[in-house]
Amino acid sequence: MTEQARTRVAIIGGGPGGYAAAFMANDLGLDVTLIDVEKNPGGVCLYRGCIPSKAFLHVARILTEAREAAYWGIAFDEPKVDLNRLRESKDEVVKRMTGGLGQLCKSRKIKYIQGRASFEDSRTLSIIHDDGATERLETDYTILATGSRPTPLSELFLESPRMMDSTAALQMEDIPRNLLVVGGGYIGLELGTVYAAMGSKVTIVEKESTLLPGADPDLVEVLHKRLEPFVERILLNTSVASIKEARGGLAVTLEGKEAENKPAQFDRVLVCIGRRPNSSGVGLKNTRVSLTDGGLVEVDAQRRTKDPYIYAIGDLTGEPMLAHKASHEGRVAAESIAGQRTAFEPNAIPAVVFTDPEVAWCGLMEKEAEAKGIEVKVARFPWAASGRAATLNRPEGLTKLITDPDTEQILGVGIAGTGAGELISEGVLAVEMGATAYDVGFTIHPHPTLGETIMETADLIFGHAAHVHQSRPEPREAAGKE
Amino acid sequence: MANEFKLPTLGEDVQSGTITKVLVSPGDSVSADQPVLELETDKAVLEVPSTVSGTVEEIRAQEGQTISVGDTVFLYTGGGEGDGGKAAAAAAPAAQEEEQKEEASASGQKEQQPAPSSKEETKDEAKEDAKQAKEPPARKDARSKAEAPPAASAQDKDNGSERKAAPRRSGPVPAPPSVRRLAREIGVDIHEVPGSGPQGRISAEDVKSYARQVNTDVRGMGSAGRAAPLISLPDFSRWGDTERSTLGSVRRRTAENMSVAWTAPMVTQFDKVDVTELEKLRKRYGKQVEAAGGKLTVTAMIVKVLGAALKKFPQFNSSLDMDNDELIYKRYYNVGVAVDTDRGLLVPVLRDVDTKSITEICVELSGIAARARERKLSLEEMQGGTFTVSNLGGIGGTGFTPIVNAPEVAILGIARASVEPVYQEDGRFEPRTMLPLALTYDHRVIDGADGARFVRFVADVLEQPFLLFLEA
Structure with missing residues (x-):
């Protein structure tokens, strides 16, 4: 125990929810301490999520468009991919963005602590630094923004470098010849798209009857149609029965209508079956914060937990687990702490x-x-x-x-x-x-x-589009009528 | 063909009331001026006389129901208008009559029951009211208007879905985030706000004017003691059994008036009066007053003294007109006397107390108090007060802080007199009968020193009644 400090608002987790909350609270004149395990803020979004994946998806798009230029009579040679340079440039993007956030904290005079925080009680945090030193922080309010992590394939867990989650996939150690993507949600489809553009033969399995379960079928169909020739196979209503280490790869047995009974060999398997909230290991048992069965933190419209001194935002509070939802919640939590009448009540989250x-x-x-x-x-x-x-x-x-x-x-x-x-x-x-x-x-x-x-x-x-004709079922009523 | 007898105009201030009794039944013949309803209005129970004569066909009014001027009370045949002025029924277009007849036959069964003593009915009504009480304030604000006319009201009970105001919207309200935020900040539920734009789009101005309207309704007269929308009641049944009872009109009006009065900054000045001598006088002349038909009470004597006090301190007989930056002095001295009745607090007014003798005041007070308890007070008897007296001494207590009966600016509270040892100048303690007084005044109009002087003047006169002659 080296020193004991006080802060008005402590924010645990420097992701897009946490830093947005920190900046907002700072704008509202509150004394803010932002705590994260990384050197700079950014969270999953910047380090292991949105930003690196979008850098790769940009590259995938260049590759695809170059190939499709043939339609216009433009032919390119097959591109050469320098994986080292690709990773480097992605890392540069990440470093530039996270470094910028660190700089913003400094210029705003937000105290940034690199370490792992947990609650001793509702208003006391214990923070462990990388070197093992601990410090204690007294808070008036804490905003919990510890985010989420990929859900592992629990029963089929296999300790193998060939098994990847989204974090590992973004390291892009190599371009596997055959890649199995388990989970046809947005993360699996995005990363599958990247690897397919790089040249991997990608097989996607989804246990539901559609890709992107939850989205409207007509929208999904547009994507599905285009993906089909682009990837090796898309298997719906299919799940993984077993994964075994095999010579030079992983032997995977799938079960489902479209699956063969014999195991297929893949160089790597990418598991993207959802994300689970990081609500354990933060000392919540020392507070009055309550969790759902799924480990989500229960919050009200102001994102206040059952503990009046603690707010929670972002992936911790549930779906949709999206950066922009977290940021908005962070602003609401900060406003609430500043005494404003505020509420998280969007009509639409994209x-x-x-x-x-x-x-x-x-x-x-x-x-x-x-x-x-x-x-x-x-x-x-x-x-x-x-x-x-x-x-x-x-x-x-x-x-x-x-x-x-x-x-x-x-x-x-x-x-x-x-x-x-x-x-x-x-x-x-x-x-x-x-x-x-x-x-x-x-x-x-x-x-x-x-x-x-x-x-x-x-x-x-109103049946009036210029470029689509449809038979008009009813005459148009005067617009703007009461 | 059946005609309708509609609730006639009963006086300038009476727009609606609650029916406490229906005095006629189907088949009865009525004549003009025959009482047909007992109606409880804000402060009085009135008998509503018929303006028509004929045979009652069907009663459209039920006990416990709120009825407004112009609503149908009953259908009748034969006879005619008792006086030419009430043309409403005759003027009703035939088509409308047809319609109403249909309605009548649709819900006729229920309404055939002569309402008065049916407990079932009252219970239903209470439930209905409880339901209403749960509805959001906006809808209740429209109550007097939305309160369905009798026929429709019976149908409402059947299908329950006929509440007048628009149902609460579901889904996103057509209002941008900035307007939703404004609503949240000023404590308005955006879902309640009617939008003035195309397709009900809600503007910032809509939110503001809705808030103003709600505030007026809550603060002002429109809707009774109803909480502002930001005050939401917890579910009391979580902690035990509860029962909801509808506010009577007297209780509702009291709640409204007290809420309004409470907005004034008030001070209460306490004093004690030695009434030992006064008590002797009261006992001595009690018989004489009784012979005149009254009862000689401390309240009556104080009312008399107030006639002089209000003349001497005219600001206590004034009202404040903030809108025009004026103080209105009244050249008449009418003292309201709070009367405890089984329906709640009523304040009949004794007029021109400055010109009346104590005996006259006693007689009048006895009569008016009795009428208040019998619910026979007319509205006129409760209007025009310039100052109020509240005597709780009969019940007990050493003192209390009355609340000014706005728009008056002061009220005198009287607690229970008691015999106390009082230190005399010659060094002895003497048992004296001491009467505690509490004067509450509106500090916007009256300063503390004047408050003290006023109550001291009242005390002095009560101690030395001769002063009354010196001063008056």
Whole structure:
């Protein structure tokens, strides 16, 4: 015990939730201490998640586009991949971003402690440094932002360098000839896309009946169709029965309708079957924080836990486990601590799968509306009718709006297609602003762009899109009517 | 063809009331001016006379129900208008009558029961009210308007779904985050706010005007003692059995008035009066007053003294008009006397106490208090007070802090007199009857020194009644 310090707000975990909370609390004039095991803030997002994977996905896209340039009569030689340089440049991106955050903490005079914190009681933290030294920190409030980690394949656990989780996959030690991706969720599909573009023969197994379970089927279909020729196989309703070390690889037996009974050999297996919250090992038993059966921290609208001195944000509080959700929660928690009347109550949290094409959605989707018995009016705009998509030779996309049938208020937006991740922001804005289809349809979008598809979809609600003809079921009522 | 008898206008202030008794049944013949309903309004129970004559066909009014001027009380045949002024029934277009007849036959069964003594009915009503009480405030605010006319009300009970205001929206409200935040910050539930924009879109202005409306309703008269939306009650049944009972109109009005009064900064000044001599006088002349038809009480004597005190200290007989930066002095001296009744606190007013003798005041006070307890007070008898007296001495207590009966600016509380040893100038202690007084005043209008002077003046006059003649 070297010294004892005090802080108004301690934040455990320097990911996108933690540092956003720290910066917000700092802006609100609170004394802030940010604690993380890394040298600089960043968390999974910057070190082992969003940012490195997007760097690789960018590279994958270059490779794919170079190959597909043949359509326009442009031929490139097969590219040579310098793995060392690739890793280096990815690491540079990560270092630049995390270093920048560290710098921001300094210039904001946020105290940053590198170490592992746990609760001695609700208002006392014990922090262990790398060198084993401990310090104690008295707090008024603590924001818990320790995030999540990949869920392992528990029963089939195999101690082997050929078994990877998302963290290991982003190390990219080599390009395996054969790669099995277990889990057809967004992480598995993104990393599978990267390895496939690099030249791996990728097999994807998903135990549900669809890729991206949870997303609307029409959006998933766009991606599925494009993935099929791109990867070796996609096996749905399939799970892993056994994995064994074999000569020069892993012998994997799959079970399911489409699976053969004999084991198949893979150089590596990537397991992406979800993430679990890092809610143990933080000393929560010394506080009044309560957890769900799944280990998630129970919080209220202000992200306050059952312990009035402790807030929790980000992956710890549950799905969607996304960086931007964590950041927003972090801001809310900081505002609440500063005494503001605030609440985490977004109408829409965008979800983006950065595959090729990307799939993105926000707000109420058809699947959810159906499950909850909510009546909606849906309009779909196929990108085959988009000039911009044609010039990109990417006509497979789809944009759709989910609206209230009475008011035409936009409740949800779904986009599958190249650039969907950038396009969805307009949809989020529309949902958050309570915009109606008329509002969006009468917002001039630049031509020719993929963003136009959102405007045209809005027009379709009234049967008026310029580039799609549909028989008109009912005459259009005066817009803006009461 | 059946005509409707609708609740007629009963006085300027009466818009609605709760039916405490229905005095006629189907088949009865009624004549003009015959009482047909007993209606409890804000502070009085009134008998509602018929303005028509004929035979009652069907009763549309039920005990316990709130009824507004213009609502149908019963359907009748034959006869005609008792006086030409109430043309409403006759003017009703035939089509509307048809419609109402249909309604009547639809729900007729239920309503055939003569309501008065049916316990079942009252229980239903109470449940209904309890249900209403659980509804969010916005909807209740619209209550007087939304309270369905009798026929519809019976149907409501059947299908339960007919509440007037729009149902709470589900799903995202058509309001941008900035407006939702504003609502949260000022304690308004965005789901309750009606949007003025296209498709019900909610603007910042909508939120503000809704908040203003809610505040007015809560602070002002519209809706009774209802909590502002930010105060949410816990589920009391978690800790044991509970029972919900509807606020009577007197209790509701008291709650409203007290909430309004509480917004004034008030001071309570205490004093004690030696009433040993006064008590002797009271006993000596008690018989004489009784012969005149009254009872000589300390309250009556104090009311008399107040007539002089209010003249001497006119600011105690004023009201504050903040909107115009004015103080309104009243040149009449009407003292309200708080009366405890089984329905709650009523304050009948004794007029022009400065011109009346103590005997006159005693007689009047006896009568008015009795009428208050019998629910026979007219509204007029409870209006126009300029100052209030509240005597809790009959029950006990050494002192209390009354709350000013706004828009008056002061109130005098009287606690129980007791015999105390009082130090005399010659060094002895003497048993004296001491009466505790508590004067609460609105400090915006009255300063502390004046408060002390006022209560001291009242005390002096009670100790030395002759002063009354010197001063008056």
